[in-house]
Amino acid sequence: MGITRAGDEVEVRMTAAGTDWQSWQESWDRQQEWYMPDREERFRVMLDMVEAVVGPEPRVLDLACGTGSITDRLFRRFPRATSTGVDLDPALLAIARGTFEGDERVTFVTADLKDAAWAAELPHPTYDAVLTATALHWLHSEPLATLYGQIGGLVRDGGVFMNADHMIDTDTPRINAAERARRHAAMDRARAEGAADWADWWALAAKDPVLAAPTAERFAIYGEHADGDMPSVHWHARTLREAGFAEARAVWASPSDSLVLAVK
Template identity: 80%
Template sequence: MEVPVAETVTGTDWRAWQESWDRQQEWYMPDREERFRVMLDMVEALVGPEPRVLDLACGTGSITDRLLKRFPRATSTGVDLDPALLAIAEGYFDGDERVTFVTADLKDPQWTDALPYESYDAVLTATALHWLHSEPLTTLYGQVGGLVRPGGVFMNADHMKDERTPRINEAERAHRHMQMDRAKAAGALDWAEWWELAAKDPVLAAPTAKRFEIYGEHADGETPSVEWHARTLREAGGFGEARAVWASPSDSLVLGLK
């Protein structure tokens, strides 16, 4: 699905960019909506339908969008460093007083100082923290543990590898890429193509260039196992309980309960 380049600066269609980002991400993760559904199910189950949420590494605000559609009385703080994705998020949610966006680097020891609240009912993130290596991710989990109130939750849906099953992993990867090839042949945009379009938009061109100065083509992080995430949430984050609450053949959703 090709996003048309806006004819004027004021004519940028933020909804089209938001939807295009979702479609591009779904090319990699066709079960993306299912993980969001389970994530919000667990938010409702553990902290109720009016949560104060921190959308961690929020990107275009995909989690916030689904959160507010399901729970209209929720509030969300989105935090990210990517200027292009934040531009889409801010344009898409413009005028919605339930949403605040913060520009911050999660590797900065002081990033939590920029947040409008000292604590949250839920901290949610998806397909973002694999950009970090295990050491900074451990530090981040410790910081997140300080933000989640007692009885609150943290959830991370991401790529989480189990190196003990190499044959299963290879078969799953081959099958997933076969499906991706079919979708690509039918017109799906991949990561690089999506960013090429963003670079042509009159509003997104400058923040897109800045984004690549910050990150390069793609960050070189890690994808540790579910067990690693659960253990680190307990040990570094101070969560009383932590385990997977959803899984696909390649990804998992880990929940930590304070």
Template identity: 75%
Template structure:
């Protein structure tokens, strides 16, 4: 069953956290690839965004950084981090049991990587982390699941985790409501491209989760995932200006966009 699923997917300070080996018969690389393709359907310039993110990691933390991969999902950022910086270490934190299953399967046996299951809305989630501080905290396409109140509180917690001179970077949908006509035109053009790709066989969010629910290694964690989140969390997408202001207010010294597309922004905050 795992082999058949894999072929379908390819078509379309306190020590280390434990890394768990799961589902040794499952092709985790195929699941990683299919997740990337699904996400690229929404964000075709996703890899460029990651490249700039890692450029900034190197600029502020060198080539052997200690990184917190926040709301890590399948470990997308961690995979790119270690490919570029083999001496880096990464702690991935997420609540999604299905995506964490893929991440743990992908990095099983790699002592540079650890994963923590935690809810970022919990006041004490940082207590589960293996280190007291990080050179860089990185996140992508995740924090829009939070409303601005919990997000502001999270930014305050991150200010306590990032070392002096370290960085936090958030790559996400950041909407400027002051430009409604530009927003509408960009959205229409982007969705036309997405429709064409869908007709050519691209997987969307719902398609991908349907496949995950059919895989023996992912069926149970996928069911738990939908019990936790439902179809999709109802968060906020404030502007890059809002994010920068909130980060300043929570203890970061500088904050601004270092990359943007018509719909997304990579915002960097310096501690």
């Protein structure tokens, strides 16, 4: 299956080989880039810091992995790395499992991060690095703090946790408003040129013979979108230190997002 958006219509090109998981993977990347044009930069810095702190052969937990975006870039950068991807979304996990089918370096686990026992499903007790991007803003502050406490027990001594996500500083409302207006103007221009948004992408997934059922299931689980708090980078750093990490601070930031690194 190839996926494009031309004008106001999403076009689907079927192939005789069946579901083209790589095309789904790439279409997810393009859809996410509509919201975050600097998405690859945050991944680059994340992996730079993995290498700097724990080396080029890490055992990684790809937390709320989605389609496996972090794992994909991890293996391209560090071929001897291993990864455990954990998520609850059945549609995105189907794409991840299809994309990495036969790759013994990766294992995918279905688990709800709001379930107190979710970590019991993991194949390893600890990891060199726990990585996540643009996912945990689905959680409100209290369950996110609880999750950070659990992550503190999953990162080995000397290991790292990194979260790249929307982190809003409520002390800077004028800066926030100016950044948001500029970002949305750029998104509107890209949309006019044919970029697919979240709704377009999921509408296409709902029509796919393989993804239709898991897509319906994921909307039953999550609803339409996040309603989390998106606290500031300072909250994340403080909460991670309270969870047992020795150090925590931002190592990258855009006008809207930040990448927080915590060292155990």
